[in-house]
Amino acid sequence: MRGLTWDHPRGYAPLEELTRLDLAGTNPYGAVPEPIAWDRQPLEGFESEPIARLAETYDVMVIDHPGLGAATDALVPMEELFSPGELAGLRFAGRSYESYHLDGRQWALPLDAATQVAAARPGVRVPASWPEVVEAAKSTRMALCLGGPHAFLMFCAVTCGDFLDEQAGERALELMAELLALSSDREVRNPIGVLDAMAAGDVDCCPLLYGYVTYPLTFSDAPAWPGRAPGSVLGGTGLVVSRRRIGEIRESVRAHLLRLTSEPVQAELFPATGGQPAARSVWDHPGFYRDTLATMEAAWIRPRFPGYIALQTRSSALIRDGLFAGTPARDLLKHLHEEWRTP
Template sequence: MRGLTWDHPRGYAPLDELTRLDKAGEHPYGPVPEPIEWDRQPLEGFESEPIAKLAETYDVLVIDHPGLGAAVDALVPMEELFAPDEPAGLRFAGRSWESYRLDGRQWALPLDAATQVAAARPGLRAPGTWPEVAERARDSRMALCLGGPHAFLMFCALTCGDFLDETAGERALELMAELLAHADREVSLLNPIGVLDAIAAGRVDWCPLLYGYVTYPLAFSDAPAWPGRPPGSVLGGTGLAVSRRAMDKREAVRAHLLRLTSEPVQTRLFPATGGQPAARSVWEAGDSFYRDTRTTLEAAWIRPRFPGYIALQRRSSALVRDGLLAGTPPRRLLNDLHEEWRTT
């Protein structure tokens, strides 16, 4: 069997370790009929490569939920693989399970849970509210995270998903412009991995909002909130989906999915190999990374999943990023963004 995941240790290390154990005839987490050979794709492909196209080649795919809308014809709903009581016993963090449910069916099982949070060098803690973020940004070494789709995703987090609301949208863009004026511009144009690398290397001290990675020994905390509101964030993470081409391997696929989402694998193997599990128990009782960001994960917004959303997200992010860099007035930039959504 062939599987596809993303090219970061968080995305491949636990899967590779299970494959190694299977090939060695060692099954501390339970046997499976045959190992999966896992290929990897870059983070950029993971965020944008059409799932339906990848499903032509792979049996099991590690996917991101926004791409589901254009892929359901190529995937097997979990209802065709499992009896109703089989996935029912699995407990996932936040809204991870819900993010892979579309049109009344479940299209993937959560594997990895993530959302945008704050990150800082060890010994420092990012501010807890957006007004405090703006205040500290004036005299500290900070960066935003605007690379790839992340300019638009920061905008969505600041508006708590209500980015078509004119008041919330203009306020978000005003704040982003203010923060960018004080931020390290070069670092701010990177993706989350690039920004986290920069914090770890001492180039900047903190970032108020980016996707957290447990693999970094940094000080993570809940995303900043507007006063009186819960932290705003956009759900990330990954799920395990099955392609139509794998239906002749149904029993093997079932075994792999149930093992990968089992408590022993999620609570022992994943943390030991640098994974970031989706199991609720880890986020409730794990180390400080999980405890200090769980509130944000539980409140995170689920992105749209209609066909064409991924391309729209990419265009919207470029529009926001380019507008901020060019100093476009927030009202005009918001109008341009709304027009992009109206004409799609």
């Protein structure tokens, strides 16, 4: 069987370790009818490559939930692979499971759970509220995560998902502009790039980006507006199955998905190999998980309609370019609303 995941140890190391154990015939996590040969794609492809196109080549794919809307015709819903009892027995962090439910069907099982949180070097504290973050930026080497789709995703998080609301949208863009002006690092990076800069000591903190348990940094709940829950946009990954060969591989696919979402694999193998589990039980553990659990549980699920990924890409470029050009928040929000009104 052929599988596709994303090119970061968090995305491929646990999967490839299972395959190695399968090929060695010594897998303590259970046998499967046949191993999966995993290919990798870069983070940018994971965030934007059409799932339906990938399903022409791959049997199992690690995907991002916003791409589901244009892909369901190419995928097998989980209800065709598992009984209601099997699905009901699975427990995942936050709204991870719900994010792959569309049009009355479950299209994926969560593999990895993530959302935007605050990150800092040890000894540095990211304040809990956005007004305090602005004050902290005046004396801290702060960076923003604005690469790829992340300018738009930060905007959505700061508005708590109400990004088409004029008051919330304008306030969010004003905040982002103020933070960008105060930032000591103005490089346009994705989360991995910002975290690498922090790990190297070039940046002290970032108030909002997708958390990676693999970095030796301090993670905490995302900043919030006073009186509100932390604003964040759900990330993570899910496992989908292509329709292309399902008649041949149904039992093997079932075995792989049940093993990958099992408690031993999620709670033992994933942490040991640099993965970031989706199992709810792991998110009760101290440190990274428990320190960001409130944000995970409050995270907003992105739209999943056909065409959303391209709209997300355009919206992010519009916001990022406008922030660097100094476009007034009201004008920038007007341009964004026009983009969302365009078919």
